[in-house]
């Protein structure tokens with residue numbers, strides 16, 4: 282007993298500093314476990330459409346350069362009719378696969394499954410036709426991203442698609458963190474078409490603050506629904522705004538302490554195996570879950586479904 286006590290006293294000084302190291306290690310480990318992770322996915326590309334400032338090739342290169350600069354491995358969801366069905370567009374999509382990014386399916390012509398004019402059979406043909414093109418690309422995955430994030434308004438379409446994807450061995454490539462980058466991109470293009478020399482810094486600031494607001498709001502929603510951080514899967518588009526400022530978006534996430542993961546790793550999380558009973562039309566998986574589990578107007582819901590109206594209003598006030 283006595284010996285043990287002496288040993289204890291003798292090693293106390295050592296224990297104290299050792300304890301400090303252990304505690305520091307624990308804090309660091311917890312911090313890295315707690316760090317919010319993000320997988321980046323980009324829809325509707327590659328785009329051969331002309332825009333101000335950059336050619337389609339330059340836009341594609343700028344996006345890939347930003348990803349490469351920050352070591353981010355992303356996914357491109359191909360709408361083949363936007364370019365990949367032609368050799369020059371196929372080359373742009375192939376550059377993604379060659380750079381180690383994943384390639385997913387986002388139809389041929391981006392039809393809306395919720396439209397009464399679009400039949401389930403026609404919609405499925407769009408996916409199969411796109412698959413024929415993308416299955417020859419490096420990085421090809423059997424991942425389907427619903428156009429407009431709309432999964433159908435009738436049980437025939439909702440269940441029909443769930444069955445179809447299963448048969449085709451495809452997964453629903455859910456989005457958890459939805460953004461309205463497309464809306465601010467429209468604004469950017471309109472401003473530049475009117476005046477190619479326009480100062481677009483306010484649009485860049487609006488875009489970055491929009492992304493930050495959505496990221497924080499969806500993180501909070503994940504906590505409300507799951508009681509934890511989930512690997513967030515963010516949707517943005519293959520467009521001019523990201524060709525110009527994707528690097529700034531990534532840098533902002535790093536400043537916020539978020540870490541990047543691959544879409545493949547994110548999709549292994551149990552939350553992405555769920556199939557919500559009530560799909561929220563055109564919304565993220567988290568909003569679909571909220572629709573089943575939370576009151577319709579839960580705290581902060583307006584800023585998650587506003588299509589970037591808040592930022593557009595603020596820009597208008599600044600005279601943009």
Ligand SMILES: [Zn+2]
Pocket residue numbers: 324325387391428429
């Ligand atoms: Zn789309």
